[in-house]
Amino acid sequence: MDRYGEGKWHEVPRRAGLNRCRKSCRLRWLNYLKPNIKRGAFQEDEVDMIIRLHKLLGNRWSLIAGRLLGRTANDVKNYWNSHLAKKIVYEKQKEDNLPQKFASKVNAIRPRPQRFSKSSAWLKGKATLVASRTPPGGNLGQPSPLLSHQDKEGAWWESLLTKSGPDEGLVTAANGSEGLSGAYSWPQESEMEEGRSGCNELSFDADIWEFLGSNPGAVI
DNA sequence: AATAACTCCAACCGCCAAATG
DNA sequence: GCATTTGGCGGTTGGAGTTAT
Numbered sequence: 627m628d629r630y631g632e633g634k635w636h637e638v639p640r641r642a643g644l645n646r647c648r649k650s651c652r653l654r655w656l657n658y659l660k661p662n663i664k665r666g667a668f669q670e671d672e673v674d675m676i677i678r679l680h681k682l683l684g685n686r687w688s689l690i691a692g693r694l695l696g697r698t699a700n701d702v703k704n705y706w707n708s709h710l711a712k713k714i715v716y717e718k719q720k721e722d723n724l725p726q727k728f729a730s731k732v733n734a735i736r737p738r739p740q741r742f743s744k745s746s747a748w749l750k751g752k753a754t755l756v757a758s759r760t761p762p763g764g765n766l767g768q769p770s771p772l773l774s775h776q777d778k779e780g781a782w783w784e785s786l787l788t789k790s791g792p793d794e795g796l797v798t799a800a801n802g803s804e805g806l807s808g809a810y811s812w813p814q815e816s817e818m819e820e821g822r823s824g825c826n827e828l829s830f831d832a833d834i835w836e837f838l839g840s841n842p843g844a845v846i
Numbered sequence: 847a848a849t850a851a852c853t854c855c856a857a858c859c860g861c862c863a864a865a866t867g
Numbered sequence: 868g869c870a871t872t873t874g875g876c877g878g879t880t881g882g883a884g885t886t887a888t
Contacts, residue, residue, distance in 0.1 A: 635874070652874075653857065688876065703877075704855050851887075858880070866872070 627655055657700045664696025668705055676702060677710065 630637065632655070635648040644651065657663075668676070672694050679690045687699035687706075694702065 636872085648873080649859090649875090650857075656875095657856070685877065699876075700856075707878095708854055849888085851885100853885075854883090856881095856883105859878085860876105861878105862874105862876080864873085864875105867870090 627659070653700075657698045660698075662696055663698060668697075668709075672697065673705075673710070676706065677714075680706065680710075 627638075630641065635652045638644070638651040638655075639646050639648060642651070646654075675693060676690060679693060683689055685703075687703040691697050691699040691702045
């Protein structure tokens with residue numbers, strides 16, 4: 627990996643002389659060998675972040691791990707399954723003993739697919755977009771050119787994350803997909819098309835991170 | 847001391863979507 | 868337009884280590 631970098635996984639077993647498939651090599655690298663991987667027990671703030679994000683995103687381990695510096699999706703998933711899942715179930719059971727109005731249904735948000743085409747508008751204009759979102763010097767407080775739609779989404783996130791109930795604002799749509807209640811709604815598919823709204827799968831995720839980053843005490 | 851039960855985590859598996867031929 | 872390859876993801880498993888009996 628030092629010599630050739632990440633990306634050509636099919637080359638790795640051959641070049642390294644390993645009797646392993648590309649997927650095994652990739653996994654081994656990403657989950658164990660990569661230099662910046664953080665080891666040891668999860669800190670309190672990391673656990674808190676995992677719980678909050680899991681409530682928000684569900685089992686989107688890669689997204690959750692992306693917010694925890696040095697932690698891998700596998701780490702987060704294992705930690706959740708071995709530590710937090712039981713705790714959450716236990717607390718849920720306790721919660722269920724409360725009067726109905728205090729019990730809540732957990733409906734995780736399912737963000738749009740995080741993949742994007744190499745030919746997508748975002749990638750083509752990546753430098754511009756990234757520059758606009760992370761100005762030199764890391765001044766994240768500067769308004770973004772995508773503001774009009776972001777204002778709307780940002781307001782929704784703020785609304786969602788600061789609601790008093792754990793999952794107020796979330797509803798399950800009749801077709802089974804999660805949607806939003808109240809004044810906010812997901813952008814229509816047509817709005818998501820390139821160049822229309824400035825909102826895409828990336829900005830969706832980025833907005834979560836930006837919001838959580840600037841509102842560490844936000845209640846979810 | 848033996849061993850059953852449990853915990854933890856690296857690795858495997860199957861699936862999906864995008865890229866490529 | 869179709870088949871194949873590739874990278875990536877989440878769910879699950881296997882086994883080593885630890886604890887309880």
